[in-house]
Ligand SMILES: O=C(O)C1=C[C@@H](OP(=O)(O)O)[C@@H](O)[C@H](O)C1
């Protein structure tokens with residue numbers, strides 16, 4: 305499904321958007337619930353990735369296909385490695401088969417896991433025979449994806465001797481590791497993260513029942529930050545349900561978007577985003593996004609929409625996400641008239657004066673390409689190709705845009 309966005313505007317009235325729970329928190333809690341059934345979860349994400357995670361955990365099939373869901377692929381590899389008596393094939397989309405998993409598989413093998421590659425070494429699909437893992441010491445490279453680390457931490461408390469992880473290299477996407485540790489702590493599991501060593505104690509007893517209320521997804525909120533940034537002074541949107549003390553690293557949006565003139569106010573369980581000031585053309589956006597890689601596309605497109613120069617670094621994980629996001633951003637921004645240079649871990653956008661209209665934006669099976677470029681509909685007319693990709697994290701995205709005034713055909 306391709307969609308046309310006609311040049312739109314967001315009316316200057318209070319509009320409320322309800323976003324469902326964080327995909328990252330939901331997928332962690334779903335795995336923990338499989339290990340500790342006494343957990344209940346409220347405000348679960350309605351993303352495809354969380355639905356796939358739920359289905360996979362309940363499945364008795366021999367082959368489990370998790371499509372494009374990276375966290376599900378990584379977390380379930382760990383989970384099925386310890387599910388005694390089961391033997392399954394874990395596979396995904398053709399892109400998933402290009403997303404590396406060797407670091408996690410090697411770490412699980414250090415613990416004694418039985419995992420085989422069915423196609424290419426280091427990549428899905430995997431054949432996993434579940435067994436009891438009794439070793440506890442693991443060393444792994446921490447600069448490629450934090451998801452490998454979270455996967456190990458999530459199963460750690462169900463190992464006889466817990467886990468002692470030694471992390472090598474500069475740790476990436478740290479807030480996601482802290483989110484995992486925080487949820488374990490909330491469950492009553494003892495953990496420690498000191499320098500480059502993380503320990504998780506074994507949990508032999510059942511835990512007391514409790515309900516986790518998932519905070520709404522901050523990565524999804526980023527598209528509204530962009531919309532407000534690209535709108536006139538005074539434009540305001542309210543988003544539910546958000547907290548001041550978030551577990552999600554992408555909540556750094558409330559700080560970062562001040563550079564685009566957007567102010568965030570926390571209400572009881574919502575946030576209000578307001579465009580307070582116009583940004584001067586000579587302003588330069590300069591961010592390190594090592595801890596918040598999923599908002600890189602949103603920020604680059606906002607800067608482009610405002611004609612601002614923008615330097616982003618810490619983007620080394622973008623090459624192995626749903627698509628190579630650095631190349632995808634450069635290609636699509638240049639079609640719209642941007643001038644972009646990229647390295648393996650950075651992107652530079654030059655200041656620009658105009659935006660080409662009627663451009664068809666390719667989305668490369670990447671939900672964030674579709675959602676990051678959509679706010680440009682406030683500046684020009686554009687087409688978003690394969691717009692249904694948004695369902696990976698935010699199925700009702702297009703309906704929500706229509707509800708705030710976007711003209712979509
Ligand atoms: O643990 C998680 O929930 C995630 C970790 C991040 O991945 P990397 O650690 O690979 O950067 C992030 O990009 C992804 O969308 C979700």
Ligand SMILES: C=C(OP(=O)(O)O)C(=O)O
Pocket residue numbers: 372373374375376598625626672697
């Ligand atoms: C990178 C992402 O997801 P995953 O790695 O879980 O596929 C994302 O949602 O931006």
